[in-house]
Amino acid sequence: MAITAGRPPKAPDGPLNEPPVFASTFHAGGPVAYGRDGNPTWTAFEDALGALEGGSALAFASGMGAITAVLETLPVGALVVAAEQSYSITRVFLEERAAAGRFRLRLVDIGDTTAVSVALDGAALLWTETVTNPLNVVADLPALAAAAKLVGATSVCDATFSTPYVLRPLDHGIDIVVHSATKFLSGHSDVVLGAVVTADPARCEAVRRMRSHYGAIAGPMEVWLALRGLRTLGVRMDRAMANALDLATRLSTHAMIERVRYPGLPNDRWHDRATALMRRGFGAMVSFDVVGGAGAAEALCTSTDLIVHATSLGGIESTIERRRRWPGESRSTPENLVRMSVGCEAVEDLWADLDHALTIARRIAGA
Ligand SMILES: Cc1ncc(COP(=O)(O)O)c(C=O)c1O
Known part of the structure:
Protein backbone atom coordinates (compact mmCIF):
# COMPACT_ATOMS: atom_id res chain seq x y z
CA MET A 1 0.00 0.00 0.00
CA ALA A 2 2.81 2.41 0.87
CA ILE A 3 4.28 1.84 -2.57
CA THR A 4 1.10 2.12 -4.64
CA ALA A 5 -1.40 4.37 -2.83
CA GLY A 6 -1.77 7.91 -4.14
CA ARG A 7 -0.58 7.16 -7.65
CA PRO A 8 -2.25 9.00 -10.54
CA PRO A 9 -4.54 6.92 -12.82
CA LYS A 10 -2.65 4.74 -15.29
CA ALA A 11 -2.34 6.56 -18.63
CA PRO A 12 0.03 6.02 -21.57
CA ASP A 13 3.14 8.08 -20.92
CA GLY A 14 1.68 9.36 -17.64
CA PRO A 15 4.11 9.48 -14.70
CA LEU A 16 4.03 6.66 -12.11
CA ASN A 17 3.90 9.17 -9.30
CA GLU A 18 2.39 12.63 -9.02
CA PRO A 19 5.17 15.17 -9.69
CA PRO A 20 5.44 18.33 -7.56
CA VAL A 21 2.91 20.83 -8.85
CA PHE A 22 4.16 24.37 -8.26
CA ALA A 23 1.04 26.50 -8.54
CA SER A 24 -0.69 29.13 -6.43
CA THR A 25 -3.52 29.51 -8.92
CA PHE A 26 -5.55 26.95 -10.87
CA HIS A 27 -7.96 27.48 -13.78
CA ALA A 28 -11.48 28.11 -12.48
CA GLY A 29 -14.13 25.42 -12.48
CA GLY A 30 -12.32 22.68 -10.48
CA PRO A 31 -12.41 21.72 -6.81
CA VAL A 32 -9.01 23.25 -5.88
CA ALA A 33 -8.98 26.82 -7.30
CA TYR A 34 -6.26 28.21 -5.00
CA GLY A 35 -2.99 26.91 -3.59
CA ARG A 36 -3.89 27.53 0.07
CA ASP A 37 -6.85 25.16 -0.28
CA GLY A 38 -5.40 22.29 -2.30
CA ASN A 39 -2.68 20.95 -4.55
CA ARG A 231 7.20 4.61 -0.36
CA THR A 232 9.96 2.84 1.60
CA LEU A 233 8.36 3.14 5.06
CA GLY A 234 8.06 -0.62 5.57
CA VAL A 235 11.59 -1.43 4.45
CA ARG A 236 13.08 1.33 6.61
CA MET A 237 10.99 0.47 9.65
CA ASP A 238 11.83 -3.25 9.46
CA ARG A 239 15.54 -2.49 9.44
CA ALA A 240 15.43 0.30 12.03
CA MET A 241 13.24 -1.72 14.43
CA ALA A 242 15.50 -4.78 14.20
CA ASN A 243 18.50 -2.52 14.90
CA ALA A 244 16.66 -0.87 17.81
CA LEU A 245 15.79 -4.16 19.49
CA ASP A 246 19.36 -5.41 19.07
CA LEU A 247 20.92 -2.23 20.51
CA ALA A 248 18.38 -2.01 23.36
CA THR A 249 19.18 -5.61 24.33
CA ARG A 250 22.93 -4.96 24.33
CA LEU A 251 22.54 -1.67 26.22
CA SER A 252 20.46 -3.37 28.91
CA THR A 253 23.53 -5.33 30.14
CA HIS A 254 26.10 -2.54 29.71
CA ALA A 255 27.77 -1.34 32.91
CA MET A 256 27.28 2.33 31.95
CA ILE A 257 23.49 2.02 31.56
CA GLU A 258 21.12 2.38 34.53
CA ARG A 259 17.93 1.65 32.63
CA VAL A 260 16.81 1.08 29.04
CA ARG A 261 13.34 2.32 28.05
CA TYR A 262 12.26 0.32 25.03
CA PRO A 263 8.89 -1.49 24.88
CA GLY A 264 10.40 -4.31 22.82
CA LEU A 265 12.42 -5.57 25.81
CA PRO A 266 10.53 -8.36 27.65
CA ASN A 267 11.26 -6.76 31.05
CA ASP A 268 10.16 -3.26 29.98
CA ARG A 269 7.25 -1.90 32.03
CA TRP A 270 5.16 -1.42 28.86
CA HIS A 271 6.08 -4.61 27.02
CA ASP A 272 2.73 -6.43 27.45
CA ARG A 273 0.71 -3.41 26.38
CA ALA A 274 3.01 -2.84 23.41
CA THR A 275 2.75 -6.50 22.41
CA ALA A 276 -1.04 -6.23 22.40
CA LEU A 277 -1.08 -3.04 20.33
CA MET A 278 1.90 -3.13 18.01
CA ARG A 279 2.59 -5.28 15.00
CA ARG A 280 5.84 -6.06 13.19
CA GLY A 281 8.03 -4.52 15.90
CA PHE A 282 8.25 -1.98 18.69
CA GLY A 283 9.42 1.14 16.91
CA ALA A 284 12.91 2.50 16.49
CA MET A 285 13.15 4.95 19.41
CA VAL A 286 15.34 3.78 22.29
CA SER A 287 15.82 5.86 25.44
CA PHE A 288 18.25 5.02 28.23
CA ASP A 289 19.55 6.50 31.47
CA VAL A 290 23.33 6.76 31.63
CA VAL A 291 25.39 6.04 34.77
CA GLY A 292 27.20 9.22 35.91
CA GLY A 293 24.40 11.76 35.47
CA ALA A 294 23.90 14.54 32.95
CA GLY A 295 27.64 15.00 32.37
CA ALA A 296 28.16 11.39 31.37
CA ALA A 297 25.05 11.44 29.18
CA GLU A 298 26.20 14.60 27.45
CA ALA A 299 29.70 13.15 27.00
CA LEU A 300 28.20 10.08 25.36
CA CYS A 301 26.23 12.18 22.88
CA THR A 302 29.22 14.31 21.92
CA SER A 303 31.52 11.28 21.57
CA THR A 304 29.70 9.31 18.92
CA ASP A 305 30.89 9.52 15.35
CA LEU A 306 28.58 7.49 13.10
CA ILE A 307 25.56 8.25 15.29
CA VAL A 308 24.80 11.93 14.72
CA HIS A 309 24.51 14.21 17.74
CA ALA A 310 21.34 16.04 16.73
CA THR A 311 17.73 16.54 17.69
CA SER A 312 14.81 15.19 15.66
CA LEU A 313 14.31 11.55 14.76
CA GLY A 314 13.03 9.06 12.25
CA GLY A 315 15.70 9.39 9.55
CA ILE A 316 17.63 6.54 7.97
CA GLU A 317 20.60 7.90 9.91
CA SER A 318 20.77 7.31 13.66
CA THR A 319 20.65 10.40 15.89
CA ILE A 320 21.23 10.83 19.61
CA GLU A 321 20.67 13.56 22.20
CA ARG A 322 20.20 14.25 25.90
CA ARG A 323 16.66 15.54 26.03
CA ARG A 324 17.00 17.67 29.18
CA ARG A 325 19.42 19.93 27.31
CA TRP A 326 16.22 21.63 26.10
CA PRO A 327 14.66 24.12 28.56
CA GLY A 328 11.09 23.06 27.63
CA GLU A 329 11.66 19.38 28.38
CA SER A 330 9.50 17.94 31.17
CA ARG A 331 11.03 17.57 34.64
CA SER A 332 9.76 13.99 34.56
CA THR A 333 12.49 13.29 31.99
CA PRO A 334 15.66 12.35 33.90
CA GLU A 335 18.71 14.61 33.40
CA ASN A 336 20.76 11.57 32.35
CA LEU A 337 18.22 10.28 29.79
CA VAL A 338 19.55 9.90 26.27
CA ARG A 339 17.11 9.42 23.38
CA MET A 340 18.35 7.58 20.34
CA SER A 341 16.54 7.41 17.03
CA VAL A 342 17.85 4.21 15.54
CA GLY A 343 18.41 4.26 11.80
CA CYS A 344 19.19 1.78 9.07
CA GLU A 345 22.99 1.53 9.34
CA ALA A 346 24.68 -1.85 9.88
CA VAL A 347 23.97 -2.74 13.50
CA GLU A 348 27.55 -3.78 14.27
CA ASP A 349 28.76 -0.34 13.16
CA LEU A 350 26.18 1.30 15.41
CA TRP A 351 27.15 -0.85 18.39
CA ALA A 352 30.87 -0.23 17.89
CA ASP A 353 30.20 3.53 17.85
CA LEU A 354 27.94 3.42 20.92
CA ASP A 355 30.27 1.17 22.90
CA HIS A 356 33.26 3.41 22.12
CA ALA A 357 31.33 6.56 23.12
CA LEU A 358 30.22 4.87 26.37
CA THR A 359 33.88 4.14 27.19
CA ILE A 360 34.69 7.84 26.72
CA ALA A 361 31.64 8.82 28.81
CA ARG A 362 32.81 6.50 31.60
CA ARG A 363 36.24 8.13 31.62
CA ILE A 364 34.77 11.64 31.70
CA ALA A 365 32.26 10.75 34.43
CA GLY A 366 34.91 8.89 36.44
CA ALA A 367 32.33 6.14 36.76
C1 LIG B 1 6.16 13.25 18.83
C2 LIG B 1 6.30 14.54 18.09
N1 LIG B 1 5.20 15.20 17.72
C3 LIG B 1 5.27 16.38 17.05
C4 LIG B 1 6.48 16.97 16.76
C5 LIG B 1 6.50 18.29 16.04
O1 LIG B 1 6.71 18.08 14.68
P1 LIG B 1 7.42 19.13 13.72
O2 LIG B 1 8.82 19.33 14.22
O3 LIG B 1 7.34 18.49 12.37
O4 LIG B 1 6.65 20.40 13.80
C6 LIG B 1 7.66 16.32 17.12
C7 LIG B 1 8.96 16.91 16.79
O5 LIG B 1 10.00 16.47 17.23
C8 LIG B 1 7.57 15.07 17.81
O6 LIG B 1 8.66 14.40 18.20
Whole structure:
Protein backbone atom coordinates (compact mmCIF):
# COMPACT_ATOMS: atom_id res chain seq x y z
CA MET A 1 0.00 0.00 0.00
CA ALA A 2 2.81 2.41 0.87
CA ILE A 3 4.28 1.84 -2.57
CA THR A 4 1.10 2.12 -4.64
CA ALA A 5 -1.40 4.37 -2.83
CA GLY A 6 -1.77 7.91 -4.14
CA ARG A 7 -0.58 7.16 -7.65
CA PRO A 8 -2.25 9.00 -10.54
CA PRO A 9 -4.54 6.92 -12.82
CA LYS A 10 -2.65 4.74 -15.29
CA ALA A 11 -2.34 6.56 -18.63
CA PRO A 12 0.03 6.02 -21.57
CA ASP A 13 3.14 8.08 -20.92
CA GLY A 14 1.68 9.36 -17.64
CA PRO A 15 4.11 9.48 -14.70
CA LEU A 16 4.03 6.66 -12.11
CA ASN A 17 3.90 9.17 -9.30
CA GLU A 18 2.39 12.63 -9.02
CA PRO A 19 5.17 15.17 -9.69
CA PRO A 20 5.44 18.33 -7.56
CA VAL A 21 2.91 20.83 -8.85
CA PHE A 22 4.16 24.37 -8.26
CA ALA A 23 1.04 26.50 -8.54
CA SER A 24 -0.69 29.13 -6.43
CA THR A 25 -3.52 29.51 -8.92
CA PHE A 26 -5.55 26.95 -10.87
CA HIS A 27 -7.96 27.48 -13.78
CA ALA A 28 -11.48 28.11 -12.48
CA GLY A 29 -14.13 25.42 -12.48
CA GLY A 30 -12.32 22.68 -10.48
CA PRO A 31 -12.41 21.72 -6.81
CA VAL A 32 -9.01 23.25 -5.88
CA ALA A 33 -8.98 26.82 -7.30
CA TYR A 34 -6.26 28.21 -5.00
CA GLY A 35 -2.99 26.91 -3.59
CA ARG A 36 -3.89 27.53 0.07
CA ASP A 37 -6.85 25.16 -0.28
CA GLY A 38 -5.40 22.29 -2.30
CA ASN A 39 -2.68 20.95 -4.55
CA PRO A 40 -2.44 17.69 -6.58
CA THR A 41 0.85 16.82 -4.84
CA TRP A 42 -0.83 17.13 -1.45
CA THR A 43 -3.65 14.92 -2.66
CA ALA A 44 -1.24 12.14 -3.67
CA PHE A 45 0.48 12.21 -0.26
CA GLU A 46 -2.83 12.50 1.59
CA ASP A 47 -4.35 9.59 -0.32
CA ALA A 48 -1.34 7.41 0.54
CA LEU A 49 -1.21 8.33 4.23
CA GLY A 50 -5.00 8.14 4.55
CA ALA A 51 -4.96 4.62 3.09
CA LEU A 52 -2.20 3.56 5.49
CA GLU A 53 -3.98 4.97 8.58
CA GLY A 54 -7.53 4.05 7.53
CA GLY A 55 -8.95 7.60 7.26
CA SER A 56 -8.71 10.89 5.37
CA ALA A 57 -5.40 12.72 5.68
CA LEU A 58 -4.54 16.42 5.54
CA ALA A 59 -0.96 17.59 4.97
CA PHE A 60 0.40 20.49 7.05
CA ALA A 61 3.51 22.66 7.01
CA SER A 62 4.85 20.86 10.10
CA GLY A 63 3.84 18.53 12.90
CA MET A 64 3.19 21.57 15.10
CA GLY A 65 1.05 23.08 12.32
CA ALA A 66 -1.06 19.89 12.41
CA ILE A 67 -1.22 19.80 16.22
CA THR A 68 -2.22 23.44 16.66
CA ALA A 69 -4.86 23.19 13.89
CA VAL A 70 -6.55 20.30 15.72
CA LEU A 71 -6.46 22.18 19.04
CA GLU A 72 -7.82 25.32 17.38
CA THR A 73 -11.05 23.50 16.52
CA LEU A 74 -11.94 23.55 20.25
CA PRO A 75 -14.25 26.19 21.70
CA VAL A 76 -12.68 28.77 24.04
CA GLY A 77 -12.40 27.46 27.61
CA ALA A 78 -12.71 23.78 26.64
CA LEU A 79 -11.00 21.30 28.96
CA VAL A 80 -8.03 19.44 27.45
CA VAL A 81 -6.63 16.37 29.20
CA ALA A 82 -3.13 15.75 27.93
CA ALA A 83 -0.16 13.48 28.58
CA GLU A 84 2.39 15.27 30.74
CA GLN A 85 5.10 13.26 28.97
CA SER A 86 4.15 14.48 25.49
CA TYR A 87 6.58 15.99 22.99
CA SER A 88 7.88 19.02 24.89
CA ILE A 89 6.66 21.69 22.46
CA THR A 90 3.14 20.23 22.41
CA ARG A 91 3.06 20.41 26.22
CA VAL A 92 4.60 23.90 26.32
CA PHE A 93 2.06 25.10 23.74
CA LEU A 94 -0.83 23.67 25.76
CA GLU A 95 0.49 25.23 28.98
CA GLU A 96 1.03 28.64 27.38
CA ARG A 97 -2.38 28.71 25.71
CA ALA A 98 -4.03 27.51 28.94
CA ALA A 99 -2.29 30.33 30.85
CA ALA A 100 -3.64 32.76 28.23
CA GLY A 101 -7.19 31.49 28.84
CA ARG A 102 -7.63 29.65 25.53
CA PHE A 103 -8.12 26.20 27.11
CA ARG A 104 -8.33 24.67 30.53
CA LEU A 105 -5.66 22.00 30.90
CA ARG A 106 -5.22 18.87 33.00
CA LEU A 107 -1.87 17.12 32.56
CA VAL A 108 -1.93 13.41 33.35
CA ASP A 109 0.33 10.39 33.58
CA ILE A 110 -0.85 8.77 30.35
CA GLY A 111 0.40 5.32 31.37
CA ASP A 112 -2.09 5.31 34.25
CA THR A 113 -5.37 4.59 32.43
CA THR A 114 -7.52 4.76 35.58
CA ALA A 115 -6.17 8.20 36.52
CA VAL A 116 -6.72 9.46 32.96
CA SER A 117 -10.32 8.20 32.98
CA VAL A 118 -11.00 10.12 36.21
CA ALA A 119 -9.34 13.27 34.80
CA LEU A 120 -11.55 13.09 31.70
CA ASP A 121 -14.62 14.25 33.66
CA GLY A 122 -15.89 17.33 31.78
CA ALA A 123 -13.19 17.15 29.09
CA ALA A 124 -13.64 18.12 25.44
CA LEU A 125 -10.41 16.55 24.21
CA LEU A 126 -7.89 13.89 25.20
CA TRP A 127 -4.33 14.26 23.92
CA THR A 128 -2.00 11.29 23.89
CA GLU A 129 0.92 9.85 21.97
CA THR A 130 1.11 6.20 20.91
CA VAL A 131 4.51 5.94 22.56
CA THR A 132 5.51 9.06 24.51
CA ASN A 133 8.47 11.21 23.60
CA PRO A 134 11.02 10.61 25.14
CA LEU A 135 10.09 8.19 27.99
CA ASN A 136 8.60 5.54 25.67
CA VAL A 137 5.47 5.09 27.79
CA VAL A 138 2.91 3.08 25.80
CA ALA A 139 -0.64 4.44 26.12
CA ASP A 140 -3.53 1.96 26.39
CA LEU A 141 -5.24 3.39 23.29
CA PRO A 142 -8.40 1.23 23.21
CA ALA A 143 -9.15 1.94 26.89
CA LEU A 144 -8.34 5.66 26.55
CA ALA A 145 -10.45 6.02 23.39
CA ALA A 146 -13.39 4.31 25.13
CA ALA A 147 -13.03 6.50 28.23
CA ALA A 148 -12.97 9.66 26.07
CA LYS A 149 -16.02 8.51 24.11
CA LEU A 150 -17.90 7.90 27.37
CA VAL A 151 -17.64 11.60 28.31
CA GLY A 152 -18.11 12.88 24.75
CA ALA A 153 -14.48 13.99 24.38
CA THR A 154 -12.53 13.80 21.12
CA SER A 155 -9.50 11.52 21.41
CA VAL A 156 -6.36 12.64 19.60
CA CYS A 157 -3.21 10.58 19.25
CA ASP A 158 0.22 11.72 18.05
CA ALA A 159 1.49 8.61 16.24
CA THR A 160 4.86 10.03 15.18
CA PHE A 161 6.93 7.44 17.09
CA SER A 162 5.05 4.37 15.88
CA THR A 163 3.81 5.12 12.32
CA PRO A 164 0.90 3.19 10.74
CA TYR A 165 3.34 0.39 9.88
CA VAL A 166 3.36 -0.53 13.57
CA LEU A 167 0.11 0.80 15.01
CA ARG A 168 -3.06 2.35 13.55
CA PRO A 169 -4.76 4.38 16.32
CA LEU A 170 -8.04 4.76 14.37
CA ASP A 171 -8.43 0.95 14.52
CA HIS A 172 -8.42 1.26 18.32
CA GLY A 173 -11.19 3.86 18.50
CA ILE A 174 -9.07 7.04 18.45
CA ASP A 175 -10.83 9.92 16.64
CA ILE A 176 -7.89 11.89 15.23
CA VAL A 177 -4.28 10.94 14.47
CA VAL A 178 -1.55 13.57 14.10
CA HIS A 179 1.95 13.11 12.75
CA SER A 180 5.18 14.94 12.55
CA ALA A 181 5.72 13.61 9.01
CA THR A 182 9.17 15.17 9.36
CA LYS A 183 10.21 11.93 11.07
CA PHE A 184 9.70 8.27 10.07
CA LEU A 185 7.06 8.93 7.41
CA SER A 186 9.45 11.05 5.32
CA GLY A 187 12.47 9.27 6.72
CA HIS A 188 15.45 11.18 5.30
CA SER A 189 15.93 14.22 7.55
CA ASP A 190 15.37 16.57 4.62
CA VAL A 191 11.84 17.82 5.11
CA VAL A 192 9.59 19.40 7.78
CA LEU A 193 5.96 18.35 7.39
CA GLY A 194 2.88 17.37 9.38
CA ALA A 195 -0.39 15.54 8.91
CA VAL A 196 -3.80 14.98 10.49
CA VAL A 197 -5.82 11.83 9.78
CA THR A 198 -9.41 11.09 10.77
CA ALA A 199 -12.23 8.89 9.50
CA ASP A 200 -14.85 11.41 10.66
CA PRO A 201 -15.88 13.74 7.79
CA ALA A 202 -17.07 16.55 10.13
CA ARG A 203 -13.81 16.55 12.12
CA CYS A 204 -11.82 16.40 8.87
CA GLU A 205 -13.69 19.42 7.50
CA ALA A 206 -13.17 21.39 10.74
CA VAL A 207 -9.39 20.77 10.60
CA ARG A 208 -9.28 21.52 6.87
CA ARG A 209 -10.85 24.93 7.55
CA MET A 210 -8.18 25.64 10.18
CA ARG A 211 -5.51 24.78 7.61
CA SER A 212 -7.01 27.12 5.02
CA HIS A 213 -7.65 29.93 7.50
CA TYR A 214 -4.42 29.83 9.52
CA GLY A 215 -2.48 28.92 6.38
CA ALA A 216 -0.04 26.31 7.78
CA ILE A 217 0.09 24.68 4.35
CA ALA A 218 2.75 22.35 3.02
CA GLY A 219 5.00 23.25 0.11
CA PRO A 220 4.56 20.96 -2.95
CA MET A 221 8.26 20.05 -2.91
CA GLU A 222 8.15 19.00 0.74
CA VAL A 223 5.06 16.86 0.17
CA TRP A 224 6.63 15.26 -2.87
CA LEU A 225 9.76 14.41 -0.84
CA ALA A 226 7.58 13.02 1.94
CA LEU A 227 5.65 10.77 -0.42
CA ARG A 228 8.90 9.58 -1.95
CA GLY A 229 10.09 8.71 1.56
CA LEU A 230 6.78 7.09 2.50
CA ARG A 231 7.20 4.61 -0.36
CA THR A 232 9.96 2.84 1.60
CA LEU A 233 8.36 3.14 5.06
CA GLY A 234 8.06 -0.62 5.57
CA VAL A 235 11.59 -1.43 4.45
CA ARG A 236 13.08 1.33 6.61
CA MET A 237 10.99 0.47 9.65
CA ASP A 238 11.83 -3.25 9.46
CA ARG A 239 15.54 -2.49 9.44
CA ALA A 240 15.43 0.30 12.03
CA MET A 241 13.24 -1.72 14.43
CA ALA A 242 15.50 -4.78 14.20
CA ASN A 243 18.50 -2.52 14.90
CA ALA A 244 16.66 -0.87 17.81
CA LEU A 245 15.79 -4.16 19.49
CA ASP A 246 19.36 -5.41 19.07
CA LEU A 247 20.92 -2.23 20.51
CA ALA A 248 18.38 -2.01 23.36
CA THR A 249 19.18 -5.61 24.33
CA ARG A 250 22.93 -4.96 24.33
CA LEU A 251 22.54 -1.67 26.22
CA SER A 252 20.46 -3.37 28.91
CA THR A 253 23.53 -5.33 30.14
CA HIS A 254 26.10 -2.54 29.71
CA ALA A 255 27.77 -1.34 32.91
CA MET A 256 27.28 2.33 31.95
CA ILE A 257 23.49 2.02 31.56
CA GLU A 258 21.12 2.38 34.53
CA ARG A 259 17.93 1.65 32.63
CA VAL A 260 16.81 1.08 29.04
CA ARG A 261 13.34 2.32 28.05
CA TYR A 262 12.26 0.32 25.03
CA PRO A 263 8.89 -1.49 24.88
CA GLY A 264 10.40 -4.31 22.82
CA LEU A 265 12.42 -5.57 25.81
CA PRO A 266 10.53 -8.36 27.65
CA ASN A 267 11.26 -6.76 31.05
CA ASP A 268 10.16 -3.26 29.98
CA ARG A 269 7.25 -1.90 32.03
CA TRP A 270 5.16 -1.42 28.86
CA HIS A 271 6.08 -4.61 27.02
CA ASP A 272 2.73 -6.43 27.45
CA ARG A 273 0.71 -3.41 26.38
CA ALA A 274 3.01 -2.84 23.41
CA THR A 275 2.75 -6.50 22.41
CA ALA A 276 -1.04 -6.23 22.40
CA LEU A 277 -1.08 -3.04 20.33
CA MET A 278 1.90 -3.13 18.01
CA ARG A 279 2.59 -5.28 15.00
CA ARG A 280 5.84 -6.06 13.19
CA GLY A 281 8.03 -4.52 15.90
CA PHE A 282 8.25 -1.98 18.69
CA GLY A 283 9.42 1.14 16.91
CA ALA A 284 12.91 2.50 16.49
CA MET A 285 13.15 4.95 19.41
CA VAL A 286 15.34 3.78 22.29
CA SER A 287 15.82 5.86 25.44
CA PHE A 288 18.25 5.02 28.23
CA ASP A 289 19.55 6.50 31.47
CA VAL A 290 23.33 6.76 31.63
CA VAL A 291 25.39 6.04 34.77
CA GLY A 292 27.20 9.22 35.91
CA GLY A 293 24.40 11.76 35.47
CA ALA A 294 23.90 14.54 32.95
CA GLY A 295 27.64 15.00 32.37
CA ALA A 296 28.16 11.39 31.37
CA ALA A 297 25.05 11.44 29.18
CA GLU A 298 26.20 14.60 27.45
CA ALA A 299 29.70 13.15 27.00
CA LEU A 300 28.20 10.08 25.36
CA CYS A 301 26.23 12.18 22.88
CA THR A 302 29.22 14.31 21.92
CA SER A 303 31.52 11.28 21.57
CA THR A 304 29.70 9.31 18.92
CA ASP A 305 30.89 9.52 15.35
CA LEU A 306 28.58 7.49 13.10
CA ILE A 307 25.56 8.25 15.29
CA VAL A 308 24.80 11.93 14.72
CA HIS A 309 24.51 14.21 17.74
CA ALA A 310 21.34 16.04 16.73
CA THR A 311 17.73 16.54 17.69
CA SER A 312 14.81 15.19 15.66
CA LEU A 313 14.31 11.55 14.76
CA GLY A 314 13.03 9.06 12.25
CA GLY A 315 15.70 9.39 9.55
CA ILE A 316 17.63 6.54 7.97
CA GLU A 317 20.60 7.90 9.91
CA SER A 318 20.77 7.31 13.66
CA THR A 319 20.65 10.40 15.89
CA ILE A 320 21.23 10.83 19.61
CA GLU A 321 20.67 13.56 22.20
CA ARG A 322 20.20 14.25 25.90
CA ARG A 323 16.66 15.54 26.03
CA ARG A 324 17.00 17.67 29.18
CA ARG A 325 19.42 19.93 27.31
CA TRP A 326 16.22 21.63 26.10
CA PRO A 327 14.66 24.12 28.56
CA GLY A 328 11.09 23.06 27.63
CA GLU A 329 11.66 19.38 28.38
CA SER A 330 9.50 17.94 31.17
CA ARG A 331 11.03 17.57 34.64
CA SER A 332 9.76 13.99 34.56
CA THR A 333 12.49 13.29 31.99
CA PRO A 334 15.66 12.35 33.90
CA GLU A 335 18.71 14.61 33.40
CA ASN A 336 20.76 11.57 32.35
CA LEU A 337 18.22 10.28 29.79
CA VAL A 338 19.55 9.90 26.27
CA ARG A 339 17.11 9.42 23.38
CA MET A 340 18.35 7.58 20.34
CA SER A 341 16.54 7.41 17.03
CA VAL A 342 17.85 4.21 15.54
CA GLY A 343 18.41 4.26 11.80
CA CYS A 344 19.19 1.78 9.07
CA GLU A 345 22.99 1.53 9.34
CA ALA A 346 24.68 -1.85 9.88
CA VAL A 347 23.97 -2.74 13.50
CA GLU A 348 27.55 -3.78 14.27
CA ASP A 349 28.76 -0.34 13.16
CA LEU A 350 26.18 1.30 15.41
CA TRP A 351 27.15 -0.85 18.39
CA ALA A 352 30.87 -0.23 17.89
CA ASP A 353 30.20 3.53 17.85
CA LEU A 354 27.94 3.42 20.92
CA ASP A 355 30.27 1.17 22.90
CA HIS A 356 33.26 3.41 22.12
CA ALA A 357 31.33 6.56 23.12
CA LEU A 358 30.22 4.87 26.37
CA THR A 359 33.88 4.14 27.19
CA ILE A 360 34.69 7.84 26.72
CA ALA A 361 31.64 8.82 28.81
CA ARG A 362 32.81 6.50 31.60
CA ARG A 363 36.24 8.13 31.62
CA ILE A 364 34.77 11.64 31.70
CA ALA A 365 32.26 10.75 34.43
CA GLY A 366 34.91 8.89 36.44
CA ALA A 367 32.33 6.14 36.76
C1 LIG B 1 6.16 13.25 18.83
C2 LIG B 1 6.30 14.54 18.09
N1 LIG B 1 5.20 15.20 17.72
C3 LIG B 1 5.27 16.38 17.05
C4 LIG B 1 6.48 16.97 16.76
C5 LIG B 1 6.50 18.29 16.04
O1 LIG B 1 6.71 18.08 14.68
P1 LIG B 1 7.42 19.13 13.72
O2 LIG B 1 8.82 19.33 14.22
O3 LIG B 1 7.34 18.49 12.37
O4 LIG B 1 6.65 20.40 13.80
C6 LIG B 1 7.66 16.32 17.12
C7 LIG B 1 8.96 16.91 16.79
O5 LIG B 1 10.00 16.47 17.23
C8 LIG B 1 7.57 15.07 17.81
O6 LIG B 1 8.66 14.40 18.20
